[in-house]
Amino acid sequence: MILEVDDIHSYYGLSHVLFGISLSIAEGEVVALLGRNGAGKTTTLRGIMGLTPPSQGSITFQGDEIQGKPPHAIARMGVALVPEDRRIFPDLTVRENLAVAERKPRVMAGGWSVARVYDLFSGLEKLDGRKGGHLSGGEQQMLAIARALMGNPRLLLLDEPAEGLAPLVVRRLAEQVRMLKEEGMTILVTEQNLKFALELSDRAYVIEKGQVRFEGTAEELAKNEEVRGAYLAL
């Protein structure tokens, strides 16, 4: 298991949002984390990244405990987050956005570089000198994923990547994520859009009110009307 989340509880101020979430991901797997708005998907990802550290529970990444470590340390160990609202630096150019995430070139076969992410996201290259704030939603999403890759992550956390994008753009995005998967990238993706998630993922977790309510393969979830009806929108 590359990532093991064991019984984490998280709070925002005084409000308790996660009530003992546990999940695990094997190397090379694509796992979907599904649930309605406010179910705790984003908080789970933020907890793994160290942005909203859980108050109890443990998170191990490649066998090392990362719970309690600062976000930059977790990032340097090989976790990268693509947040829901993309969080592109609006005043930095596309290339500068990528460069911020570039760590000292690690000796690693197949490490990511600006040229390689431009290869995968072919639309980005021609936007090289454009300010991040002047990109469309789809372009920002590509840039956010590309930026995350620049840190050569072993685990990619994608928070609702399809949200707010036109169907055509979502199709292309799905293609790109599939290519990452084929390269062997481990991905944890949150979604409300069941179809998008099931198409890409091997396994899925469904959470509701900060607790895991279902765990199984994508096929099992696709067949399980009851779970889908109870915890997922449409």
Added chain:
Amino acid sequence: MPLLAGAGLLVAAPFVLSDFKVILLGEIAIFALLAVSYNLLLGYCGLVSFGHAALFGIGGYTLALILAKTGTPFVVALVSAPIMGAAAALVMGFLALRLAQIYFALFTLAVGQVAWSVANKWVSFTGGDDSLAVTAASIPDPISSPGSESLYFFIVAIVAAALLVLYLMVNSAFGYTLQAMRESPTRAEFVGIPVRRYRLLAFVISGLFAGLAGGLFAVHNHFVHPEMLFWLVSAQVLLMSLLGGVHLFWGPALGAGLVVYLRDSVQGVFPELTEKHLGQILTLEGLTLGAVALAVAIFLPLGVGGMLQRAVRLAASRLGARGRASGEGPAPGPPAFLGTAAAEEPRGRR
């Protein structure tokens, strides 16, 4: 009960304490009023003003100038001080309340400094740096002598009355509205509360009582000086308020008492240092108050008042648990606007 005991102590004080201590108590009362009036903006509206010293000084100069330049009776001068404070606050607030947070703070700083530079530089009118005397002859007899019981009672009575008015005000619908607006101005605006108008009213009331405090200060000290208007005085009032606890009505008054008392007790602590610096007065006031400010900012965000409140609640819940089941629920968490919550809310910057 504690209120009565406190009142009893205040009444007995001048008969048992030295003149010097009585003067100190009078000064504490004046700064308590200044700090509580400031807290109407700080604690109840969530606005940091650095122009409060200017309103305080305008009150003081109004009284001093009227007495020095005209033959107007004392009472008229005394009443004019809060009126001018309120008028100045109306102008300052009308402009400043278009701005939020730090811009509000910096704007009030700028306007306050303009008032300060007028007091400092318009020497022919204000006396400038030489200060402006409020002669004993211009003050009615019983309250004209510093350290006297009558002056003390006069000051304490007015301050007590003013605090009572402020207390009733913040515990009225007006006060609750201010607090609701503090938590979320946009939501308040949305449900139809005219936020700016409410805040302007709070600003004017705050200026009224700051002006009154300034007038009392002039009577109590027999002079006014441009320093009264300087922004560092506003910062000291900020310290008083946060030290005492801005989420409590009495907090700033408590803080004012502590600060004025500390300021006084570090005077002349190190005579040998003072001598070493050739007559430079070295009081260690800055070090002391500075250390208090750091300690409050880092360790005591809810102030001494907040700490006491927590201790009292804890004691009460212990007692309650031992006796009958306590009717009170768990102690509420710290006010969110002080930013003391353990975890930061996720907030994306767009």
Added chain:
Amino acid sequence: MLLSVSSFTSCLSDPGCVVFQLLGGLSMAMVLFLIASGLSLIFGVLRIVNFAHGSMYMMGAFTAYWLVSRFAGTPGHFWIALVLAPLVVALIGGAVEVVLLRHIYRRSHFHQFLLTFGLILIIADVMRMSFGGEFKSISRPDLLSGSVSVMGRPFPEYNFFLIVVALAVALGMWLVLQRTRLGRTIRAAASDREMTSALGVNVPLLFTMVFALGAGLGGLAGALDAGRGVAISPTMDVQIILLAFIVVVVGGLGSFGGSLLGALIIAEVTTFGILLLPQFALAFVFVIMAVVLLLRPWGLLGKPLEE
């Protein structure tokens, strides 16, 4: 009596006087720019309004004074002081960030104001205890003690030097911010510190560096000003911080170019304002600040903040 229109108009009608005043204003502007750019940088990245920034300037001046007296016999002692003083202040700034500021980033801005106010009081008292309250000064370095004739009027060589140094620092800072990895990271953290940390940047360390850099700029301004012959005293902090605030508010909090523009405006208005209203030149600039805040709260070159 208060208004001295005659000296104002007589200067305006004499090109020599105007150029001379402009140059005088420019040297003042450069010192203001150095201070304000540090203040603005710190605000831009840490989101802290550092009321104690004037204290960094003051410490720069006192450190320069101390070093100059310490190395009085050594040739080039002024230059040693000019280089070391900003470094000393930067180190102190870094320590202040680590020991104190770090604990209050999540507090309300009330507490942030309070903490930096406490620093003002403490630093002023420490300076008073170490150096006494009376005015100190250092003389200009021999190399730059002369004057150049500018349209018939003697203009100190040192002020030219000061203008050149400050412009070089401005250019250097701009290059660092725009062209280097550090500058890119600073700009990223200024717009979104959380995302920056999630991308592997050690943001706490970056904050320490930025605060040290800002403090060092303030210290450099203090040391440069000390060399000009400015009176060094434990009250120079609260005087300069007000001007620095005005500059950054007029130019735009967090904007580097804004610091330069604001400094030029404020310094020139002050220099010419003194001719017109000798007593109230300061009130002039406060009015400018108030007007800018009302019409364009984010400053001439700044950008609106969403809170």
